[in-house]
Amino acid sequence: MEEKFRERNTPRFVRTAFEGAAVIAVILLGVVFFGSGMRTEGEEAVVHSSSIAMQDTGTQLFEDFEGDSTGWLSESVSAFVKVDSGYLGGQAVYLADTTAHLVFSDSWWAPGLTENFQDSGTLEFFIKAETWVFNNNPQPKLFQEIVTIGEQKQPPQDGDFSLAVDEEGDLYFGIAESGFYEPDEAHPAGVSLRLGEWYGIAAIWGPDSGIRLFVNGIEVQESNDDRPLAIDTFTVGAQGNIPNTRGHAFRGWIDNFRLSRTVRNASEMLVPMHVVIDSPSAGDTVEKPFLVKYRAESNVDTRTFLVDIYWDTDGADFNGTLLAANLPAVGQVYLGADLPDSYYYLYALAHTDGETSSFVMSDPFYVATRGSLNVGSTGVSQCLLERLLGRGDWEVVVRRLRDAVLDSFLGRALAVWYYRLGGEV
Structure with missing residues (x-):
């Protein structure tokens, strides 16, 4: 005023x-x-192609889910994971049930590491949801798992990362210390995902920055979780073996999944x-x-x-x-x-x-x-x-x-x- x-x-x-x-x-x-020769944001656009994994030395895994599941990089695929149209006409995985999931081996982390944690990195993917809740669980806030790094078990281990939504499509994220399953123990991202629309989600973490969450290349939230992520298996969707507030996948599509050991800036993210x-x-x-x-x-x-x-x-x-x-x-x-x-x-x-x-x-x-x-x-x-x-x-x-x-x-x-x-x- x-x-x-x-x-x-x-x-x-x-x-x-x-x-x-x-x-x-x-x-x-x-x-x-501008005369100093500094690079402007967006100058080096990332090409939408599976060749990203070869061009990007910081990427452990790039999965665009083309072809059938026998050629995917995941270690196991549940029967409820289907193939459907992806973003820009390619293929995406369609999670068709509450227990639909893909499990990726910990071998996709940087080879030769002897420690159990990754100090910094970036997780990225495209997501389009069909529905968030399709069960009768009475919990007031039921998390639908999107991506979990670390074994899906209760309680989670120190360093396990989770990105999830509630029944309204509100995003939550965090790195576990003593476990997080309730909304007040997770970090609300302050943004809701609308059904039927593609979003580019990116989470970066590092010892000096905590976790920073980006939606469509725009930073929406950050936390002070400066703990490193556990080098462990990771899951897209949910295995369904966690009672009550975890273990249920949303129903929808995932495309262009990328896991990196480098911290990216907004201009390097897929949007x-x-x-x-x-x-x-x-x-x-x-x-x-x-x-x-x-x-x-x-x-x-x-x-x-x-x-x-x-x-x-x-x-x-x-x-x-x-x-x-x-x-x-x-x-x-x-x-x-x-x-x-x-x-x-x-x-x-x-x-x-x-x-x-x-x-x-x-x-x-x-x-x-x-x-x-x-x-x-x-x-x-x-x-x-x-x-x-x-x-x-x-x-x-x-x-x-x-x-x-x-x-x-x-x-x-x-x-x-x-x-x-x-x-x-």
Whole structure:
């Protein structure tokens, strides 16, 4: 609120002068940074191919599940594991029952290691769920196992890793010390996976970083678990031999499973089609029509994406009203001119060849009639500088530089002097 008040109550000529100076400063910083020869994120995209295992010296295992199970790298495959269409038209494994699982031998860990733990590494895979819960277990929070590193037994051994979801698709993860089976002993990832959509999941761990969890190349949560992972067998799905809160697999698809002994950055992770709304943000107040900035991206999928934007008055489900359809993959558009003043959620749906990926705003934002916002309100129209820049990351930098100046004694003194002379915003 302070930032919006300051923006609306600062004289236009003061804002323009300081914003112009901020732009020059940002450009100079950009020249120094990009001219230094540093690699930009995404410059070295990973190719979607089984050849990854040969190109990547840090990978112990890459399994894209092509061919029949006799050619897979898993040590054993349960009868409930089927083959179905994978991401980008290849094959994926389909876990068809609560006990569907694949077990991989500990021989896939770095050869020649004599210790029982791996200090750092990365686990990655694509996942699409058909359903999370299909049993009558009365537990209030029933974990559906996705990947477990370490033998599936109770209690788990020190260093065992588990990535699981509850019955609502909320992700949990952690490295066991004394065992974790209840949600309060695991780490919530703060993100839910929607049924019927592909996600790229990556978990990295190291002695200095704990566990960091990424969804579609975006870090969603981290923990302070700085323990190394046990070098042991690992399971995709679940063997069904753990009572109550573990031992049940979700029903759905797994593709492009990769286990590495190196810690990857976001630009090196495999990312399927996903969509994000960059602005407005949850909690904003905007004037009609409001500018929506969005992007549908992937570093392995070269198909053409189209994006639909919806509005809704609740964030409970994807049941909103269409605002714009078949927009290009990346862009910005003014919407909502006819919406009544109120709180709204925005949804975005990217689609191509019958596949979809969605984004749901976590909290609502407020839409107001242009000119109805009073001095001191939290909503203001976007300034000319923001529209010219057209990129949210540049806007944030410029705003911070501008606000640092306007928060100074000189900036406040200029504003007071201007209003005493009868100036208008």
